[in-house]
Structure formats: C-alpha cells, structure tokens
Amino acid sequence: MEAFADLLDRLVLTPSRNAKLKLLSDYFRDTPDPDRGYALAALTGALSLRGVKPAMLRALVAERVDPVLFGYSYDYVGDLAETIALVWPAKASPHPDPPPRGGREKGPSAEDFAGGSEKESGGLPPAGSGQGTPSLGAVVEALLAASRSEGPGLVERLLDSLDAPGRWALIKLVTGGLRIGVSARLAKQALADLGGKEIGEIEEVWHGLAPPYRPLFAWLEGRGARPEAAARAPFRPVMLAQPLEERDLGLVTPEAYAAEWKWDGIRVQAVNEAGTVRLYSRTGEDVAAAFPDLAAAIDIEGAIDGELLVGRAEGGRIVAGSFSELQQRLNRKSVTPKVAAAYPAFMRAYDVLVDGGEDVRALPFRDRRARLEALVARSLAGRIDLSPLVAFATVEDLAVLRGRPPEPIIEGLMLKRWDAPYEAGRPKGPWFKWKRDPHTVDAVLMYAQRGHGKRSSYYSDYTFGVWRPAEGGGEELVPVGKAYFGFTDAELAEIDRFVRKNTVNRFGPVREVVHTARDGLVLEVAFEGLQRSGRHRSGIAMRFPRIARLRWDKPPAEADRIAALEALIAG
Amino acid sequence: MMRPEDLLCPGPSGLYSPLGDFYVDPVRPVPRALVTHGHSDHARAGHQAVLATAETLKIMAVRYGADFAGATQAMPLGETIRIGEVAVTFQPAGHVLGSAQIVVEARGCRIVVSGDYKRRPDPTCASFHPVPCDVFITEATFGLPVFRHPSDAHEIGKLLASLEAFPERAHLVGAYPLGKAQRVIRLLRDAGYDRTIHIHGALEKLCRLYEKEGVALGPLAPATVETGRKAEFAGAVVVGPPSAFSDLWARRFPDPVPAFASGWMTIRQRAKQRGVELPLILSDHADWDELTATIAELGPAEVWVTHGREEALVRWCELAGIRARPLHLVGYEDEGEE
Numbered sequence: 066m067e068a069f070a071d072l073l074d075r076l077v078l079t080p081s082r083n084a085k086l087k088l089l090s091d092y093f094r095d096t097p098d099p100d101r102g103y104a105l106a107a108l109t110g111a112l113s114l115r116g117v118k119p120a121m122l123r124a125l126v127a128e129r130v131d132p133v134l135f136g137y138s139y140d141y142v143g144d145l146a147e148t149i150a151l152v153w154p155a156k157a158s159p160h161p162d163p164p165p166r167g168g169r170e171k172g173p174s175a176e177d178f179a180g181g182s183e184k185e186s187g188g189l190p191p192a193g194s195g196q197g198t199p200s201l202g203a204v205v206e207a208l209l210a211a212s213r214s215e216g217p218g219l220v221e222r223l224l225d226s227l228d229a230p231g232r233w234a235l236i237k238l239v240t241g242g243l244r245i246g247v248s249a250r251l252a253k254q255a256l257a258d259l260g261g262k263e264i265g266e267i268e269e270v271w272h273g274l275a276p277p278y279r280p281l282f283a284w285l286e287g288r289g290a291r292p293e294a295a296a297r298a299p300f301r302p303v304m305l306a307q308p309l310e311e312r313d314l315g316l317v318t319p320e321a322y323a324a325e326w327k328w329d330g331i332r333v334q335a336v337n338e339a340g341t342v343r344l345y346s347r348t349g350e351d352v353a354a355a356f357p358d359l360a361a362a363i364d365i366e367g368a369i370d371g372e373l374l375v376g377r378a379e380g381g382r383i384v385a386g387s388f389s390e391l392q393q394r395l396n397r398k399s400v401t402p403k404v405a406a407a408y409p410a411f412m413r414a415y416d417v418l419v420d421g422g423e424d425v426r427a428l429p430f431r432d433r434r435a436r437l438e439a440l441v442a443r444s445l446a447g448r449i450d451l452s453p454l455v456a457f458a459t460v461e462d463l464a465v466l467r468g469r470p471p472e473p474i475i476e477g478l479m480l481k482r483w484d485a486p487y488e489a490g491r492p493k494g495p496w497f498k499w500k501r502d503p504h505t506v507d508a509v510l511m512y513a514q515r516g517h518g519k520r521s522s523y524y525s526d527y528t529f530g531v532w533r534p535a536e537g538g539g540e541e542l543v544p545v546g547k548a549y550f551g552f553t554d555a556e557l558a559e560i561d562r563f564v565r566k567n568t569v570n571r572f573g574p575v576r577e578v579v580h581t582a583r584d585g586l587v588l589e590v591a592f593e594g595l596q597r598s599g600r601h602r603s604g605i606a607m608r609f610p611r612i613a614r615l616r617w618d619k620p621p622a623e624a625d626r627i628a629a630l631e632a633l634i635a636g
Numbered sequence: 637m638m639r640p641e642d643l644l645c646p647g648p649s650g651l652y653s654p655l656g657d658f659y660v661d662p663v664r665p666v667p668r669a670l671v672t673h674g675h676s677d678h679a680r681a682g683h684q685a686v687l688a689t690a691e692t693l694k695i696m697a698v699r700y701g702a703d704f705a706g707a708t709q710a711m712p713l714g715e716t717i718r719i720g721e722v723a724v725t726f727q728p729a730g731h732v733l734g735s736a737q738i739v740v741e742a743r744g745c746r747i748v749v750s751g752d753y754k755r756r757p758d759p760t761c762a763s764f765h766p767v768p769c770d771v772f773i774t775e776a777t778f779g780l781p782v783f784r785h786p787s788d789a790h791e792i793g794k795l796l797a798s799l800e801a802f803p804e805r806a807h808l809v810g811a812y813p814l815g816k817a818q819r820v821i822r823l824l825r826d827a828g829y830d831r832t833i834h835i836h837g838a839l840e841k842l843c844r845l846y847e848k849e850g851v852a853l854g855p856l857a858p859a860t861v862e863t864g865r866k867a868e869f870a871g872a873v874v875v876g877p878p879s880a881f882s883d884l885w886a887r888r889f890p891d892p893v894p895a896f897a898s899g900w901m902t903i904r905q906r907a908k909q910r911g912v913e914l915p916l917i918l919s920d921h922a923d924w925d926e927l928t929a930t931i932a933e934l935g936p937a938e939v940w941v942t943h944g945r946e947e948a949l950v951r952w953c954e955l956a957g958i959r960a961r962p963l964h965l966v967g968y969e970d971e972g973e974e
Contacts, residue, residue, distance in 0.1 A: 075914070084802070147903070151781075574909065
C-alpha cells in the first residue's frame, strides 16, 4: 500500500503531464502483480468497491478522537478524508490522545489509552507489528470480499494497519473517485510507454481485460502474448485529422479530397456485434450509460464513426441543437429519463470501420463512404443520420463556406482523401481539419498566477475581464475567462515583467495587476465559443480561450464591453 | 508559595519577570533580554543587554551585525546564574543550533520556558533536556492531532527517490535559512548523498557558521549562474529560502521540482497552494505526539501555551486533567516559514 500511497501523493501535486507519465510508468515497472493491476484499475475507474459513506468514516473516528479536537483539526485541514487520515490515532502510539469524554472518572494514563479500543484485527497485521503494512492487493481483495455489514469493521482494521498516507489512499479508494488529476487515458499512455507500444494498441485490447490485468502486464513486459480482444464489440482506435496549414491548400482539389462539415459535438464510435452494443468515446471509454437513448438506437450491425449531437426530429430529419444543449448531456455518468427526453442524443455518422461482420478499415474512403451510406439507410430507429458531403469546385469555394457555415454547431470543415484507408492515430495528409477562424475579444489583464514546471517562476496564467456598467454608475471590469497559452516565450517574458512591475495586490500565488481605464494591459483573446454559466460572475464561460496578441498600443478603456459577448451568445 | 505570575508574566513586549527585571524573547527593544534561540521572531536586535548561548549570540551577530545589542553575555548550558532574585539556567531545546529552554526559579517555584523545541534527534544541535517544573510554557506551532511528523529518514528518502526518478530536473528545496537548511543538508549527507549541494546566497553565512561550530555540511557551492550553466544544475539539489523560489532567481534551473522542507507540508492543500510538488515533512518543532508526551513526562501543575494552535493543546490538557491556559503572546510567527 505504501508505494501506491506515495504514487497518489506525488501525482496529486504534479502538474506536468510528462512527469505524471514518468511517475506512473515507474510505478507500473517497479510494482509486482497484483498490486499494480489494482492500482491501474483504481486509476482508470475500473475498480468497483462497495462504497463507504463519509458519515461512516466520521462515526468511526468519533469513537476514537475527542470531538472538540477533531473539530479543530477539520477546521484547520478543510478536507474530511485528509483530516481523518491524519488524525486517526495509531494503536501502538506510545502517547496516544485521550479518548473522547464520557464515563471517565480519573485523569487518563498511558495504560488507559492503550487499552481503550483493543479489537481483533482479523488477519491484517497492524502497523509497526513487524509484518509491514498490508499490500494494495490484500486491501482491495479484502474490500471486494467484504459484505455490507462487514464493511465498517474492515475499514476500521485497515485504517489501524496503515500509516497516514496509506490511510488517505484507502479513504480515497473506498469513498470512490481518486480525483488526483490522472485520466484513464493518461494511465493507458503510461502503460504504452512501459511496453514501448502505441496507445492505440492498449485501447484496442483494453475492453475484455479485468483487474488485476496480469496478461496485460505480461504482454507489456514481453513475457506473454498480446491479449486478444476477447470481448464482443471491442473499441477500434480512431483516426484523427491534422490542422490544414496554408502550404497544404494546393493539395485540396475535389478529385483528391472529399469535404464535410466539422461538427462540434463529441466523437463517438458505435459498435453492434451480434446484439452487443457499445458506444465508445474517442479514447475508448464506454459512454453508453450516459447516452442510453442513443445506445438503444444502434440497430445496424458493425462499427461506425461519427459525432454525437443533441437535437430534435423535425419532419423525418434530425436537426442539431446548439453546443449548450449538448452541454446538458456531458460530464454525466448516467442520465435521468427527463433529461434524456428533453435533450435527445443522436449520431451523425461519417465513417465505417466494420460493415456487418467485415473489417473495412483497409478500404479507401470512397468505398467506405458508399458502404456507410448503405448501412445508415438500414437504421430504423431514427437516431443515426449521415454527415453530408460538401460539394466544391475550388479551395476558394471552401474558404467561403468555412466562414459562413449553415449551422452554429459547425466549427469548420473536414477534408478527407478519397483514396485513404482508415488509419489509427493522426497521420499527416489523409485527413485535414480546417477550422473556422476563432472569435476574438479585447480584454484587460486583471490577475496573474504563477505557472508550473518550466513556468514555475513566471506569471503565466491570466485572468482577464471586459467592461460592464457598474452599479453605482460608470463602468467596471468583470472577469470573463482565464488563459494560459497562445503567447510566445518572448511575450511571456514581457507579460511577466508587466505583472511584477504593476502588482497592486497579492493572494498567495496570485497577483492582482493594475486595471483601470487608463492603466493596464489589453490582451486580444481568441476563443471558440461562449456559454451561459452560473458559476462565473460575468454569467459567461469561454471555450478554449488563448492569448492571440498583446495590445500594448490599446488603453484599457478601449477594451470590449460585455454586451459584445452577450450578442455572440444571442446570435 | 507565590503565584507563578510574579515570577514570569505575559506583557506587550513579551514574557517579563518582575522579580528579576528581565524579559524572555522580547519582541521590542528592552533593557535586559534572555533569548532562547536565533530565529528572528525570538531574537531581535536593539536590546541593551542580551543573555543567550554563545551559538545564539553568534547567529544574532551574523544576522544583525556585531553591534546588535549594547552588551552580550554568553550563557553556558546547564549553569545557573542569579538575576535579581531569580535563578536562571539554560538547557538544550533541540530546536536549532544554540537553542535553549530557559529555566527560571525563585521562592520555590520553577517555570520552564521551552522556546521552540523538538524531541527527535537532530544532527545539527544538542537534544532537548527535560526539566520537571511547576509551570511549563510550551510552544504549540504544530499543536493539532493532525501533525505527526514522519521520520527524517523517510522524508529524505522521498527526496533521494525523486532525484533518481527525475535525474534531468533540478530539485529546489525550500528551507528556512537558519536550522532547517543545515539540517536538510546534514541529513542528506547522513543518507550517503555526497554530491555538491548548491545553496542560495541567503544561506551562505549561516552554513559557514554551522561548519565552524562543528556541523560538517560537505561540499557546498553557491547557486549562481557564474558557477553553473542551466544544464549543470540537472539533477542537482539546490537549497534556498522558500521565498526565493517564486523569484527570478529560480529561472536559472532546468524544469525544477519545487520541494519544501516544513512541518506544514503534512497538509496537502498547503503544498498545493504554494506550488510545491515534493513536500518534505521536516520540522524543527515538536509534533502533536511530542508536545503531549513532553507535558505528560514533565508533569507540571500548570501549562501555559503560546504561539500556534493554542486552543487544541489547552483542550488536551483539560482532558488529561492538567491546568492550562493560552498566553496569547503577540509578535511570534504563527504561520511562519518554519
């Protein structure tokens, strides 16, 4: 358990992706089975332990620690899991804290404390007993085997057998959701690094494997064969596009490339093999539970690639809704029937990987498109349609279309070579994305925060605002977003210098910089879209904001008004 | 018997002894000051006369210049002198080099002012010497049951493991310049780390003083661009005051791992707020178990609690049937860099 606890401890404080990958792959390399497999399961959300409620943990700690001392501690630490992990009194402690009051007559002595809560420790050695702390594998297997009524007693014994970091890790495990800034995809990338594989290979075998993943590690370490994707309806790694650059424009002719709209939904792969239906995200997570309405409508045999959108059926065809409607269905593990009915999901298909039982990935796009059209035509459930091809004669036609898309949910164009096979990863050439020019706004820098890693001594995270009418008359700046990239290294140094010279207030790692009508720094911020948001003071949340230009020439008074952004949402 | 308050009582300038007409660790200039140790919130410049250990006097001279007080007197540990009606003895506190508890005794009443202290062994200073007493004045910097400092070896092990995992990154260890910095360096040496350790300029004089006082620190080099190019700091250990790591100074190091050696690092949110990636729980203060064990061991009739989380330690004493009260002294760093 110690190595796993150390790993979590380190990951939670490490901002850099590369450093996280290094920590993860080192851990997977140095940790024996089955511990590393259970750690992998915990990190990828594949471990389903019987949940333990925070109230139960509070009850356990209340039996051991004076409620007043616990209260002071919780106030100070601010996080329940961490407070319990730290405050939990070790049984072997030579100078334990007095037990909670109640029924005790005389002043406490060391013997009183030590004798207070002696219990059978059920097979797991207590900390400091010389047998070491229990392994992660032992902990997980004990938790998996425990019945509901055995739960609290087992957790109590485990807390006794671990040190503070181990207790924290245990509480994270049993309360569900590690929340340490590691995605399932990152964990899989670390596995790929460990075994010298492509992440696509990991994703392809992933479904059908179960904790503690012994065959997977054996394969990665060259001791075993590649695990066969034993499960029905496996995920197949997706093909991604490169951004179209100016020098590529000459390649784009109607003979070489097909054009389609680029939909701003979520990329999904729908698979139906002999009645087994899966709905995968582009990283291979099964998202069917979040979109049961769409999953139930995958009535064509094979594997198709497309965009999940929210929309309405109108006159026999599907009309896509806005991105904010789609938002209602995102970031949910499951969905209520009411929400599913109000914001129905559908799939706009643009490629086929398996047609019936036949793998067609090696066929050119021209042939796959024909197969896709025939396949989608067979769907009766009314939730799958085709992403239409966009006709064009010259690349100039496309440039015009790209600037005037027919629907707001379109974020540009996709260009696909007619003769290219379906190839996992992001090959250069066969697929291009040509995004609509971003929106921009002139905003005023309000706060700056120091970055991490290479940027840890630079103020590199910027909160910026635009003007709005102030309550007492006049105008005030209201924050509308935060950006931490888009600038060059030279620009970063300039902004950093500005921040250091113009600080008016400090809040920990954050500096407030001067931002009056006359003094301050105007930033041209590019972004992809706006949404209404109750969580921001301005009522607006910006998608994908980045610094496009520094406007040293512009006085803050001439920066944009919030009305300009509100008009964008309305439009 | 007299009231302990006649021997020592809290006032706006610090603890004052009416019977001896002196202050302990006064926060303002006074005619006569007894100083427990060299940290700046306890040892201030500008007193007319200072009584402290020889090491503490040297530390004050390094920090404030040789003329930091009108007169100084070095107090050997374990010896007793009389000031007015009061017998005064200094005993080691185990906090930093030269740190002492001050024992004051008159008319059959003995008060021990612990100053800042810790109980675990520290290779850079003499260990805490327990003195039974009527009143024990304890610090409470880490006076909450969440603070249980792990072993030094475990924490130094974390640093060494990280150096091995990230050999291309400089490890910047924030450490209070007096005591903590030298202890971190000494602990690294004890763990077998023999490479040159780079130090920030703010540490130089104090490290030299420690060496002169017999604490060997091994090869040290200033962490300046003149002595090393960026690439030469790859995999290096750099020790400096925590505040320096948000400065321009830190830019000279390649993709640094920010570390911080402090008892506060027990709390993850504290580490996160400061951008610390590698928290090292190394403290020169007693943790909760040491605080409570020390009170239990000394068995005083009364405990006075100062600077820190006073209310929790008072509560513990109350549960243990020991009279206790908070002193609410002002001027000591509650949330200090430690």
